[in-house]
Amino acid sequence: MIYFDNAATTQAYPEALKTYQEVAMKIWGNPSSLHRLGNQATRIMEASRQQIASLIGKEAGEIFFTSGGTExxxxxxxxxxxxxxxYGKHIIVSAIEHPAIKESAKWLSQHGFEVSYAPVDADGFLDVAAFQGLLRPDTILVSIMAVNNEVGAVQPIQVISDLLADRPTITFHVDAVQAIGKIPTESYLTDRVDLASFSGHKFHAVRGxxxxxxxxxxxxxxxxxxGGQETDLRSTTENVxxxxxxxxxxxLVKDKESVALTKIVKMKEIILSELRTYDDVILFSGTDGFAPNIITFGIKGVRGEVVVHALEEHDIFISTTSACSSKAGKxxxxxxxxxVPVKAAQxxxxxxxxxxxxxxQVEQFLTILKQVYxxxxxxR
Incomplete structure (x- = not known):
């Protein structure tokens, strides 16, 4: 099997699964309980909080556990x-955000808030000038993803941070779900970023x-x-x-990040080089300014799901862009x-x-892709 759908979810590391099993079996008390079993669970949870904070260069008190990126x-x-x-009711999000952001923004627009959508250019990068033009005195929130999940475009978080430097009433949120282990932490967790979302199953942890x-x-x-958990900010018994x-x-991801990225970049270069040899292949993502792990392309006149299923017959698994919307057929x-025109996007x-x-795996994939082509x- 060749699994090339890691932006959708990653396989949990054996070490992470072992940790999960050991904690679930031995430290099963409720962290909110006052007795010894509850204290054991609290110690494990707080040690994990401290480790996560250290790994991303933040403080333990700034980490709040959730069920995943969507929450x-x-x-x-x-x-x-x-x-x-x-302070106001105006919110700005980019036009290429994950549905968890777009649908939340839509919901807020139905409950008294005004949402502006910052456009992107033809390569999927935020139009900074247009974004700047959307800023208003009553803007209270800006949400921009670090790495786009569909084409891999890395957004200019530092540039946006600079633009917001003298606007303290605006909260800056970054969806960093696709960023860990793919781009430098400091590039998307700048000092100006107030909030950032992360999902464990995108970096080899368990789901949920x-x-x-x-x-x-x-x-x-x-x-x-x-129940008042997470300092009364996120109630529900924690998934210790x-x-x-x-x-x-x-x-584990951070320990091997530099070596892993070198390997991933090389694989991407080889695949892109081969794709460029096909006359009827459209490349939607590239290398400069893009995440090292994502390649999005299409075969002219062939719907994406046809290619996905053709490769699946050979035990090769890719996606029609975002896993969260691929089954909708949009x-x-x-x-x-x-x-991009609708027919090309399809x-x-x-x-x-x-x-x-x-x-x-790259060599085998390219061999099968040639047959599909x-x-x-x-x-075509």
Whole structure:
């Protein structure tokens, strides 16, 4: 099997799974309980919080555990929006955000807030001038993703940070779900970033756990209320085993980051080089300014799902861009925002690499892709 769909989810590291199993079996007390078993769970959870914070260069008190990236995104937008209504009700998000952001923004627009969508250029990068023109005195929140999940365009977080430097009433949120282990932490967690969302299963942890970074002193309304966990900001009994496994996975990713990225970049270069030899292949992503692991392309006249299933017959797994919307059969929203015609956007497929992949898999993939390309000649 060749798994080239790592932007959708990654395979949990064996070490992370072992940590999950050990904690689930041995440290099963509720962290909110006052007895010894509860204290054991609290110690494991807080040690994990400290480790995660250290790995991303932040403080333990700035890490809040969630069920994943979607919850973190929802909490960031809705929690800040309702916390800051006295400052205004205008929100800016980019036109290429993940559905967790776009749908939250849409929901807020139905509840008294005004949302502006910052456009991107033909390559999927934020139009900074247009974004700057959207800023208003009543703007309270800006949300821009670090790495686009559909084409891999790395957004200019530092540039946006500079633009917001003298606007302290604006909270700056970054969806960093696709960023860990792919681009330098300091490039998307600048000093100006107030909130950032992360999802464990994108970096070899188990599903169902993530975290929100919230800068110290930044106020946010809870999304979940009840038991008062996470300093009364995110109520629900914490997934201690998942949190411990996530901390282990993040440490492993950071430990081998430089070596892994060198390998991933080389694989991407080889695949792109081969794709450029085909007359009827459209490249939607490249190298300069793009994440090292994502390649999005299409075969002219051939719908993306046809290519996905043709490769699947050979045990090769890729995606029609975002996993969160691929089953809906809709063209990639990012491509439409980039100005790609609908018919061309419908051809898009995404390869997303990881250091678990190797050159042998790349060679086999390219061999099978050539066969698929030749079989689609009549359609093209």
């Amino acid at each position: 973190a995104d929802n909490w960031a937008l809705k929690g800040i929006a309702f916390e800051k209504t006295s 756990v993530g975290f929100l970074y919230k800068k110290s002193g930044k106020k946010i309304s809870p999304l979940l209320t009840g 085993a998942g949190i411990a496994a996530m901390a282990k996975a993040l440490r 063209p990639a929203g990012t491509l439409i925002a980039m100005g 051809t898009a497929v995404r390869i997303s690499l990881d250091d678990d992949n190797d050159m042998g 030749q079989k689609t000649q009549k359609v």
